[in-house]
Amino acid sequence: MSDKRPDGIVDYRHPAGGWDALKAVAETLKRQQIIVEGSRALLKANQPKGFDCPGCAWPDPKHTSAFEFCENGAKAVTWESTAKRIGPEFFSEHSVRALWQQSDHWLEQQGRIAHPLTYDAATDHFRAVGWDEAFAGIAAGLNGLDDPNRAEFYTSGRTSNEAAFLYQLFARIYGTNNFPDGSNMCHEAIWVGLPKSA
Known part of the structure; x- marks a missing residue:
């Protein structure tokens, strides 16, 4: 039995594995628009010539399977590998005040920020800047500290x-x-x- 809450999170009462877990991973790969690339990445998770899962610090001294990840680890890999991007238009449409009203889950699902940004207090929006301006601003802030x-x-x-x-x-x-x-x-x-x- 599953109950969907108003924030979109589902109260899940099935076993934490098996076919339901596989289905959840497949749906996450699809939502992040990386079905092929994400599946390839998962086959490298916790493997000798791959990478450690970003989801936890579970020790894995022996690699006994091609699938060395859990459902949550697979979701963490797909979220890190997402093809979804947030461009400047997203921040033109959403003020910081409006973004504060959103859930962490909703914010995560929008995608990766693809441009350096600066906050404009007058409009309460982030605006895209070039890399030179971003690095100059960081340098000015760091160099200004005593x-x-x-x-x-x-x-x-x-x-x-x-x-x-x-x-x-x-x-x-x-x-x-x-x-x-x-x-x-x-x-x-x-x-x-x-x-x-x-």
């Missing part, structure tokens, strides 16, 4: 190891170790609260 430790270089836990390595290298060359990621933001409450509950 101490590199006033900058914080946040990254998501879903960032690839290679991208995170290059990003932290840049931050350290800039002069700071302020480099939190999703585990700081998501789990800090656990680190503080869990010991108090024991």
Whole structure:
């Protein structure tokens, strides 16, 4: 039995595997417009010459199957590989105030941001800028700080190891170790609260 909530999320009460999981993965590949490319990517997930799944940190010392991923891991790979793109017209149509009213799920489903953006407070919209302007703005902000430790270089836990390595290298060359990621933001409450509950 499944019940659809007003936010579009389905309350799922079937087994967490089998044909229903396979169907859900196929539907996700179709929604992200990467049926062939996504299927090829999944065959490389958690394989010796492939990549580690961005969905979790489950250890996989032995690779015993061509399918070394779960439904949620497959969905994470498809979301990272999506062919859907958000162009400047999307931000012309949606103010930041309107975007705040949307669910995280809805925002994720719109696709990847394909252009550098800057926020225009007068219109409450993001507007597309060229790469030169984007990098100049970043440089001006960083160069305007009186101490590199006033900058914080946040990254998501879903960032690839290679991208995170290059990003932290840049931050350290800039002069700071302020480099939190999703585990700081998501789990800090656990680190503080869990010991108090024991």
